[in-house]
Amino acid sequence: MIHTDVLIIGAGPTGLFCAHQLGIIGLKCEVVDNLDKIGGQCIELYPDKPIYDIPAIPECTGEELTNNLIDQIKPFNFNFHLSDRVQEIKNESEKWIVKTLKGKEFLTPNIVIAGGVGSFEPRKFPVENCKKFEGKEVLYSIKDKNIFKDKKVVIFGGGDSALDWAIELSKNSKVTLVHRRDEFRGAPSSVGKIKELESEKKLEIFTKYSMQNVNGNEKIENIEIKNEEGQSKIIDADYILGFFGLIMQLGPILEWGLNIDKKMIPVNTENFETNKKGIFAIGDICTYPGKLKLILSGFHEGALAARGCFKYARPNEKYRFEFTTTSKTVKGRIGIKE
Amino acid sequence: MVKIKYIEHDGNEHEIEVAQGLSVMEGAVQNNIPGIDADCGGGMSCATCHVYVKEDWFNKLPKKTEGEDDMLDQAYKPNSSSRLSCQITVSDEINGLVVHLPEKQV
Numbered sequence: 001m002i003h004t005d006v007l008i009i010g011a012g013p014t015g016l017f018c019a020h021q022l023g024i025i026g027l028k029c030e031v032v033d034n035l036d037k038i039g040g041q042c043i044e045l046y047p048d049k050p051i052y053d054i055p056a057i058p059e060c061t062g063e064e065l066t067n068n069l070i071d072q073i074k075p076f077n078f079n080f081h082l083s084d085r086v087q088e089i090k091n092e093s094e095k096w097i098v099k100t101l102k103g104k105e106f107l108t109p110n111i112v113i114a115g116g117v118g119s120f121e122p123r124k125f126p127v128e129n130c131k132k133f134e135g136k137e138v139l140y141s142i143k144d145k146n147i148f149k150d151k152k153v154v155i156f157g158g159g160d161s162a163l164d165w166a167i168e169l170s171k172n173s174k175v176t177l178v179h180r181r182d183e184f185r186g187a188p189s190s191v192g193k194i195k196e197l198e199s200e201k202k203l204e205i206f207t208k209y210s211m212q213n214v215n216g217n218e219k220i221e222n223i224e225i226k227n228e229e230g231q232s233k234i235i236d237a238d239y240i241l242g243f244f245g246l247i248m249q250l251g252p253i254l255e256w257g258l259n260i261d262k263k264m265i266p267v268n269t270e271n272f273e274t275n276k277k278g279i280f281a282i283g284d285i286c287t288y289p290g291k292l293k294l295i296l297s298g299f300h301e302g303a304l305a306a307r308g309c310f311k312y313a314r315p316n317e318k319y320r321f322e323f324t325t326t327s328k329t330v331k332g333r334i335g336i337k338e
Numbered sequence: 339m340v341k342i343k344y345i346e347h348d349g350n351e352h353e354i355e356v357a358q359g360l361s362v363m364e365g366a367v368q369n370n371i372p373g374i375d376a377d378c379g380g381g382m383s384c385a386t387c388h389v390y391v392k393e394d395w396f397n398k399l400p401k402k403t404e405g406e407d408d409m410l411d412q413a414y415k416p417n418s419s420s421r422l423s424c425q426i427t428v429s430d431e432i433n434g435l436v437v438h439l440p441e442k443q444v
Binding site (some may be wrong): 041045046117118123126157158159179180181183184210228244245246247248250263284295 | 375377378379381383384385388393407408411413415416417418420
């Protein structure tokens with residue numbers, strides 16, 4: 001069991017800056033995020049897109065913003081628990097016991113939900129009977145490519161993941177690539193490579209088709225794909241891979257007894273606490289009159305939530321407001337010696 | 339104001355007036371029309387404001403912006419009449435537009 005002052009759910013800009021504010025006021029935190037990297041939407045959705053409304057930064061990309069925020073909290077040495085998701089929370093004598101999907105356990109008086117619009121999960125096939133094969137022969141990510149050796153693999157999607165795996169797996173497997181339209185959005189070099197492999201008959205491509213049905217009882221035997229003109233084709237398959245990008249799901253947060261309004265969590269604007277004592281919500285996931293879904297609003301919310309956490313983490317101490325410019329204590333915390 | 343009709347997957351129709359300059363997505367969200375999630379808030383970074391526009395209207399709308407089809411690849415059951423409603427700006431030219439909402443967004 002990991003003991004901490006605050007557990008932050010979500011390593012996007014809001015969660016990161018809240019961690020900074022916690023560090024400044026002398027609290028410890030642990031950060032859990034479902035993605036395998038730090039940065040949330042900034043890094044997953046728009047790492048290269050310029051952002052123009054971060055105060056005092058005329059222009060920066062999602063990746064630059066993330067890297068700067070990571071730099072800013074380096075002195076505090078907070079732990080990140082990536083590729084993991086908070087699954088369950090339980091109240092126990094003024095504290096929360098938090099369990100993750102991977103089995104980690106935390107004991108904390110404060111939880112800060114900075115979960116954006118939810119955790120990123122792969123978009124799945126919209127075909128009902130795919131479900132029973134999911135995790136076995138229907139996959140949305142690849143852990144061990146060796147399982148595909150000498151097998152028939154059908155890959156769906158038009159982005160880099162689909163193209164890269166089609167190219168890679170075509171070396172040792174019979175690969176069919178299916179995409180809903182003629183244009184692929186993957187890197188031009190990969191698109192070129194795919195077309196080359198097709199002309200060498202090393203893989204087959206069907207465009208303007210999408211998944212219609214999966215046939216098989218214990219194992220998949222074949223799949224049916226269909227185009228908009230209603231023509232369908234049957235393809236023999238051992239494995240089906242879908243690369244349709246990521247969607248965001250609130251997931252287990254919905255089951256914690258929090259008030260939820262249109263996928264958002266109402267909070268008070270004094271300290272961003274929710275209807276549950278010791279649970280705060282900041283950033284895109286929180287809502288209150290006048291809420292703006294801006295990164296800068298998330299920063300403000302994180303700063304106030306951090307102070308809100310102080311009273312539960314240090315019930316016998318009085319919080320003292322200090323400036324980073326003048327306070328020796330604060331400077332000490334960020335490792336600046338005078 | 340411009341009339342837009344949103345038809346849910348189950349056939350439930352909502353005809354509302356939307357101010358010029360807003361997007362078709364914003365018109366739905368501001369009027370609490372179920373079936374449009376708009377998770378990213380209109381940044382063309384998700385595909386949860388996906389709508390279908392039938393041929394007659396589809397061809398009258400301004401063409402898809404660059405990257406819109408890439409996002410639509412990631413929508414729930416996209417087809418050739420799919421659009422992202424955050425990318426359709428409401429103007430007098432589209433008065434009477436009808437959009438069909440998919441069964442779900444995520």
